[in-house]
Amino acid sequence: MSSNGDLDVRAPAVLVDSLSKRYGDLEAVRGIDFEVLVNETFGFLGPNGAGKTTTISMLCTLVRPTGGRALVGGHDVVGERDEVRRNIGLVFQDTTLDGYLTAEQNLRLHAELYGMPRETVAPRMQQVMEMVQLWDRRGHLVNTFSGGMKRRLEIARGLLHSPRVLFLDEPTVGLDPQTRSSIWSYITKLKREEEITIFLTTHYMDEAEYCDRIAIMDQGKIVALDTPQALKESVGADRVQIHTGDDPAAIEALQERFGIQAGTAEGAVTFRVPSGEEFVPRLFAELGQPIKSVSVSRPSLDDVFMSYTGTTIRDAEASGNDRNRNMARMMAR
Amino acid sequence: MAHQTPTEAVPASVSSPRPAGGQAQHAAVRVPARSLRGELRAIKIVWKRELIRFSRDRLRMLTSLMQPFLFLFILGTGLSSIAAAGTHGVNLRTFVYPGVLCMAVMFTAMFSAASIVWDREFGFLREMMVAPVRRSSIVLGKCLGGATVAALQGVIVLAIAGLVDVPYVPVMILEIFALQLLLAFSITAFGVMAAARVKQMQSFMALTQMVILPMFFISGAMFPVSGLPQWLAVLNRLDPLTYAVDPMRRAVFAHLNISEAARKALDPGVTWFGWRVPGLLEAGVVAVLGIAMLAIAIAEFSRVE
Numbered sequence: 001m002s003s004n005g006d007l008d009v010r011a012p013a014v015l016v017d018s019l020s021k022r023y024g025d026l027e028a029v030r031g032i033d034f035e036v037l038v039n040e041t042f043g044f045l046g047p048n049g050a051g052k053t054t055t056i057s058m059l060c061t062l063v064r065p066t067g068g069r070a071l072v073g074g075h076d077v078v079g080e081r082d083e084v085r086r087n088i089g090l091v092f093q094d095t096t097l098d099g100y101l102t103a104e105q106n107l108r109l110h111a112e113l114y115g116m117p118r119e120t121v122a123p124r125m126q127q128v129m130e131m132v133q134l135w136d137r138r139g140h141l142v143n144t145f146s147g148g149m150k151r152r153l154e155i156a157r158g159l160l161h162s163p164r165v166l167f168l169d170e171p172t173v174g175l176d177p178q179t180r181s182s183i184w185s186y187i188t189k190l191k192r193e194e195e196i197t198i199f200l201t202t203h204y205m206d207e208a209e210y211c212d213r214i215a216i217m218d219q220g221k222i223v224a225l226d227t228p229q230a231l232k233e234s235v236g237a238d239r240v241q242i243h244t245g246d247d248p249a250a251i252e253a254l255q256e257r258f259g260i261q262a263g264t265a266e267g268a269v270t271f272r273v274p275s276g277e278e279f280v281p282r283l284f285a286e287l288g289q290p291i292k293s294v295s296v297s298r299p300s301l302d303d304v305f306m307s308y309t310g311t312t313i314r315d316a317e318a319s320g321n322d323r324n325r326n327m328a329r330m331m332a333r
Numbered sequence: 334m335a336h337q338t339p340t341e342a343v344p345a346s347v348s349s350p351r352p353a354g355g356q357a358q359h360a361a362v363r364v365p366a367r368s369l370r371g372e373l374r375a376i377k378i379v380w381k382r383e384l385i386r387f388s389r390d391r392l393r394m395l396t397s398l399m400q401p402f403l404f405l406f407i408l409g410t411g412l413s414s415i416a417a418a419g420t421h422g423v424n425l426r427t428f429v430y431p432g433v434l435c436m437a438v439m440f441t442a443m444f445s446a447a448s449i450v451w452d453r454e455f456g457f458l459r460e461m462m463v464a465p466v467r468r469s470s471i472v473l474g475k476c477l478g479g480a481t482v483a484a485l486q487g488v489i490v491l492a493i494a495g496l497v498d499v500p501y502v503p504v505m506i507l508e509i510f511a512l513q514l515l516l517a518f519s520i521t522a523f524g525v526m527a528a529a530r531v532k533q534m535q536s537f538m539a540l541t542q543m544v545i546l547p548m549f550f551i552s553g554a555m556f557p558v559s560g561l562p563q564w565l566a567v568l569n570r571l572d573p574l575t576y577a578v579d580p581m582r583r584a585v586f587a588h589l590n591i592s593e594a595a596r597k598a599l600d601p602g603v604t605w606f607g608w609r610v611p612g613l614l615e616a617g618v619v620a621v622l623g624i625a626m627l628a629i630a631i632a633e634f635s636r637v638e
Contacts, residue, residue: 060463061463062459062462062463082366082367082465085463085464085465086364086366086465087364090463092456092459094456095455095456096455096456096457096459096460097456097457097460098382098386098452098455098457098460099455100385100386100389100390101382101385101386105382105385108378109378109382110460110464112374112375112377112378113374113375113378113379113460113461113464113465113466114364114464114465115364115365115367115368115370115371115374115375115465115466116364117365161364162364
């Protein structure tokens with residue numbers, strides 16, 4: 001999970017024990033349990049409104065849980081709020097920078113609020129700003145920054161006081177694909193350069209791949225938790241798509257010869273088999289129908305999400321619990 | 334804030350606080366436990382932020398001077414001919430000057446407090462709220478910042494005293510500046526208290542108009558407070574702003590070379606059942622109200638969520 005060998009003897013960076021949050025009669029988080037190891041990158045994956053932001057807000061002491069408990073860096077998020085706050089860095093979904101201050105002034109304000117030892121402020125500030133390549137823009141007003149630059153600056157600010165756990169709530173939401181990938185390259189670099197546990201939420205499947213482990217959250221519950229690899233393997237079957245001259249005949253032949261239920265998706269005959277690559281030679285030999293092309297794909301996290309929640313993440317968002325989503329939006333304020 | 338951290342002696346120094354075994358390439362920074370020094374630093378930086386923002390906002394500086402200048406030079410000049418009969422030869426502009434000194438401070442202070450509403454809308458409030466410092470430090474820094482900015486604005490109006498026949502006497506200037514600071518602080522505290530509950534800018538602005546304007550008009554900033562009809566006299570004595578305007582006027586009139594009749598007519602002073610309220614007590618009323626509102630503001634912002 002991490003480059004460090006001595007993980008096991010350390011206390012987990014985050015420990016969550018039947019944590020729940022209720023808003024009136026709405027259960028946003030329904031008793032979840034998990035642990036995040038030290039120096040791990042842990043992702044919360046789920047559609048908007050799944051309870052990710054509520055969970056992260058509870059861990060950051062911004063929202064008081066209605067049940068269960070959570071420890072961050074060994075400190076209780078309710079009873080030892082200040083201890084928790086000193087040990088965490090936060091990057092929220094929406095920007096929390098002061099646009100009328102320069103980048104440097106924003107960071108300096110943060111350093112003062114966190115009571116950083118004075119002599120450490122300047123070198124550390126340069127270090128984090130160089131990491132996100134904003135050092136030469138330090139004197140500019142934040143209002144003149146693009147969305148991606150603001151997000152980078154927020155990541156730098158979140159790191160300024162060397163937190164043990166960095167919380168990133170949808171760090172790339174609302175950014176264009178190019179900026180998203182650059183944000184990820186900073187996060188990857190950060191993992192190399194600093195000893196830090198990263199806890200992030202995302203609803204982008206491809207981003208979950210960067211995590212050491214992910215928890216899939218749906219309707220306030222964790223439905224699966226493992227490494228991306230293990231989760232994909234748990235789905236088991238590969239997806240095989242073939243183009244044929246006569247699709248109904250091919251589907252019938254698959255049923256007859258191999259006992260496989262196939263359907264059409266994306267204009268191709270589609271079915272699942274445990275090891276697709278080994279199946280392809282048999283397919284050509286025994287199907288008895290001309291095949292124009294064949295593609296085999298390993299399960300993606302989309303497939304994982306589908307198999308655990310019975311829906312794709314996009315569908316879950318489209319039809320998802322609106323009330324829940326509004327609540328999430330409200331909490332994000 | 335309900336929870337008090339047990340005092341943990343953490344030296345404020347550069348050290349690697351993490352358990353061994355890390356591959357961190359640089360010295361990590363340890364955030365020290367909460368201390369009085371830490372709180373003072375937080376108050377100072379929140380205060381400083383107000384000043385930085387104000388210095389960037391030239392337009393705000395100009396616009397907030399607009400209203401006092403309109404009252405002083407347009408209204409003061411326009412009404413001077415019909416007012417001449419009652420002012421015993423004193424320029425009407427001189428008479429309204431102390432009221433205008435208050436006005437300049439009030440509106441700027443309200444503006445400063447309004448920025449907390451903006452901060453919430455733009456998310457910056459959250460950056461301050463999750464910091465490991467007391468909320469009271471944040472609120473206090475904000476009020477002191479608002480007070481300083483407003484008092485600076487007041488200084489500009491103070492500087493034009495000569496234009497309305499008020500002499501530049503150092504004692505008077507100090508007195509006025511101190512009163513402006515006090516008033517600005519109390520008004521900011523009021524605004525911050527309101528901003529804890531009123532979360533939208535439009536509502537906040539509406540509230541300001543609803544509260545500040547009547548307070549200003551009733552306070553006697555534009556008229557002498559003696560010989561008023563009973564109902565207005567009662568309202569006037571209940572208006573907190575009365576106790577800022579009156580000492581301000583007293584400070585100005587103490588240094589004017591005018592007839593006794595004019596002094597009596599224009600600076601009668603606030604009375605409680607016939608007793609002339611001393612200036613220091615008046616300032617005390619403003620201070621106590623300001624501190625009470627600050628306390629409410631702190632309590633409101635200290636609640637979780």
